[in-house]
Amino acid sequence: SLTDVGRHLGRMVTQPQCMIQKEQQLLVPGDGGRMRLRSSTKPVVLVLGSGWGAHSLIKVIDTDMYDVVVVSPRNHFVFTPMLPSTAVGTVEFRSLLEPVRTSNPCVTYLEAECDNLDPNTKVATCTSSFAYEDGRRPQFEIQYDKAVVAVGEQPATFGVPGVREHCFFMKEVTDAVALRKRIAEKFELACLPGTSEEERRAALHFVVVGGGPTGVEFAGTLSDFLREDLRKKYPALMKYVKVSLLQSVSSILTQFDERLQRNALETLSRSGVEVRTGVRVVGVTRAKVQLQGGEELDYGVCLWSAGNAPRPLVKQIASLVPDQAMATESSRIPPGSKLCVDSFLRVVGATDILALGDCSLVLRNRLPATAQVAGQQGAYLAHLINSGYNLGVGGYTQPPPYQVVKRDRLQTATDHSAFLRWLATALAGGKDRIAMGAKVSDALFRMDAPPWIRVHSEALTHAPPLDRPSRATVCDLAAVSAATAAAGGADPAAVSRAVAACMRSVAEEEEAERQAAEAMEVRYWDRPFEFLNLGIMAYVGSEKALTQVEAFDVVHLKFTGALAFALWKSVYITKQVSFRNRVLILFDWMKARVFGRDISLF
Ligand code: FAD
Numbered sequence: 170s171l172t173d174v175g176r177h178l179g180r181m182v183t184q185p186q187c188m189i190q191k192e193q194q195l196l197v198p199g200d201g202g203r204m205r206l207r208s209s210t211k212p213v214v215l216v217l218g219s220g221w222g223a224h225s226l227i228k229v230i231d232t233d234m235y236d237v238v239v240v241s242p243r244n245h246f247v248f249t250p251m252l253p254s255t256a257v258g259t260v261e262f263r264s265l266l267e268p269v270r271t272s273n274p275c276v277t278y279l280e281a282e283c284d285n286l287d288p289n290t291k292v293a294t295c296t297s298s299f300a301y302e303d304g305r306r307p308q309f310e311i312q313y314d315k316a317v318v319a320v321g322e323q324p325a326t327f328g329v330p331g332v333r334e335h336c337f338f339m340k341e342v343t344d345a346v347a348l349r350k351r352i353a354e355k356f357e358l359a360c361l362p363g364t365s366e367e368e369r370r371a372a373l374h375f376v377v378v379g380g381g382p383t384g385v386e387f388a389g390t391l392s393d394f395l396r397e398d399l400r401k402k403y404p405a406l407m408k409y410v411k412v413s414l415l416q417s418v419s420s421i422l423t424q425f426d427e428r429l430q431r432n433a434l435e436t437l438s439r440s441g442v443e444v445r446t447g448v449r450v451v452g453v454t455r456a457k458v459q460l461q462g463g464e465e466l467d468y469g470v471c472l473w474s475a476g477n478a479p480r481p482l483v484k485q486i487a488s489l490v491p492d493q494a495m496a497t498e499s500s501r502i503p504p505g506s507k508l509c510v511d512s513f514l515r516v517v518g519a520t521d522i523l524a525l526g527d528c529s530l531v532l533r534n535r536l537p538a539t540a541q542v543a544g545q546q547g548a549y550l551a552h553l554i555n556s557g558y559n560l561g562v563g564g565y566t567q568p569p570p571y572q573v574v575k576r577d578r579l580q581t582a583t584d585h586s587a588f589l590r591w592l593a594t595a596l597a598g599g600k601d602r603i604a605m606g607a608k609v610s611d612a613l614f615r616m617d618a619p620p621w622i623r624v625h626s627e628a629l630t631h632a633p634p635l636d637r638p639s640r641a642t643v644c645d646l647a648a649v650s651a652a653t654a655a656a657g658g659a660d661p662a663a664v665s666r667a668v669a670a671c672m673r674s675v676a677e678e679e680e681a682e683r684q685a686a687e688a689m690e691v692r693y694w695d696r697p698f699e700f701l702n703l704g705i706m707a708y709v710g711s712e713k714a715l716t717q718v719e720a721f722d723v724v725h726l727k728f729t730g731a732l733a734f735a736l737w738k739s740v741y742i743t744k745q746v747s748f749r750n751r752v753l754i755l756f757d758w759m760k761a762r763v764f765g766r767d768i769s770l771f
Pocket of ligand 1: 221240243250252253281282283321322340382525527539540542
């Protein structure tokens with residue numbers, strides 16, 4: 170937005186001042202070995218990660234208001250959609266990167282991994298990516314006021330033996346570097362005089378596991394590279410070269426429309442990629458990819474892009490926040506697989522922890538794990554934090570204690586008294602509000618429960634959805650109980666009227682909070698995160714791509730072929746995070762077209 174441009178320009182002018190401040194604010198050991206920012210008088214925002222979510226946040230966050238500390242094992246941002254292009258030399262690695270310190274020179278960056286985040290003490294424990302001479306890796310703790318978790322996900326192996334040891338992944342630049350090196354090595358090996366026909370065939374069999382955008386883009390890009398460049402360099406080897414794409418379900422690129430899926434299949438097949446659907450890999454050895462049913466494929470290079478799994482940090486945080494187990498269960502995902510957040514990206518059940526991007530799941534609004542979502546969430550969160558949100562500046566913002574009712578508990582509770590006992594304990598334990606999904610309250614209502622429980626469930630059934638536990642989604646149990654008792658619990662109509670009267674209207678409550686916030690001179694931010702879907706695209710090889718744009722329920726545009734490729738190129742060039750990256754990529758594209766791709770590596 171124009172405000173952001175203004176902020177960036179302002180930052181360029183005030184940079185020297187911000188650098189002076191930063192020098193004064195180096196991390197120093199504090200009480201109990203914890204690091205603290207020297208002379209810090211501002212609240213500390215700790216950002217974990219330097220990917221799509223974190224990067225867009227640190228570009229916008231106001232460093233005049235906050236001390237922003239970024240902890241990530243990667244000192245740069247990577248434009249992931251173009252990683253497959255770097256693995257074959259169409260684009261150079263450095264053209265996709267932006268160092269964190271360039272993204273925002275006013276943040277404090279520490280190259281380390283966060284191992285542990287304690288939501289109760291607000292302390293993050295981190296281990297450096299580097300070791301001292303004696304092999305010791307420095308560890309430190311950071312006391313934060315607000316933590317933003319944007320650690321993404323890691324490749325999932327689904328427990329398939331041999332994947333971690335023998336396959337390549339496509340997540341980081343280091344993965345693309347290793348892959349590019351291995352492709353070059355396999356061609357050189359196949360060239361050697363002593364190499365047999367079988368060994369050549371095996372060495373030049375490139376297997377891609379996973380028919381999602383990453384697998385398809387890599388298979389398409391690799392086949393371009395083989396046809397356009399390596400054919401000239403190794404003409405005698407071309408008869409041994411094969412690219413196989415293995416997909417466990419019956420189609421590829423399942424997030425696209427069926428017509429586009431078919432188009433991708435045809436384009437890949439025409440480019441010489443053998444696409445096999447309904448094929449499950451059950452093991453990978455040094456020389457063979459083993460398929461379910463006993464078939465074995467000799468291979469030279471295997472790229473594994475079959476999905477993502479949570480990072481250990483996400484599991485660790487989720488394990489310390491009891492409500493996360495219930496929230497993940499109600500979202501039907503395994504516990505600890507994502508951090509469940511409300512529509513303001515607050516981690517459900519935790520105070521002062523926000524999460525965004527691939528590692529998070531917005532309750533009631535399941536968004537795809539894409540760069541688009543993470544980038545928009547990062548910018549949204551930066552504005553939210555810049556508006557003075559819940560960082561010791563007061564205002565509305567502190568979610569009241571609440572409890573999510575666990576569905577299991579209802580389904581397994583044969584006598585309702587067990588459930589009532591639990592409810593009573595929850596209320597006695599200071600939880601004066603109960604948040605309940607519609608399914609739970611439906612079930613409760615259908616049960617032959619005592620009248621007062623039925624009344625609660627009726628009230629809750631009509632409450633707005635469970636995404637803003639602080640207000641709209643809860644009803645005040647104490648008030649409902651009192652009203653029920655007052656109505657005598659006998660006449661259902663009277664009870665319903667009493668309940669309706671004691672349930673405060675959401676609009677009223679919000680207005681009261683708005684006024685309270687204004688009275689405290691806190692800038693008020695009351696817009697939950699909304700994702701603006703700009704469409705999806707994928708390159709499928711032979712200078713062809715797929716583009717699907719669906720917006721506001723009225724725009725349904727689908728392009729394939731060269732037109733979609735032109736769109737793909739123009740979108741990726743405009744979406745680059747800096748002018749420098751834009752120039753470098755345009756230059757790389759030109760260089761590859763004129764001189765061909767170069768994969769020589771040292
Ligand atoms: P990431 O970008 O993965 O960033 C996570 C960050 O956290 C990294 O910097 C990592 O080093 C850091 N980190 C990890 N562990 C820790 C820790 N313990 N402590 C601190 N930091 C940690 N999406 C699209 O929308 N369009 C595309 O075309 C597209 N193509 C893709 C192609 C490829 C090859 C890949 C891999 C992904 C692609 N995606 C695409 C998906 C997109 O990249 C992700 O959705 C996006 O990166 C998610 O952003 P994030 O900020 O959640 O996580």
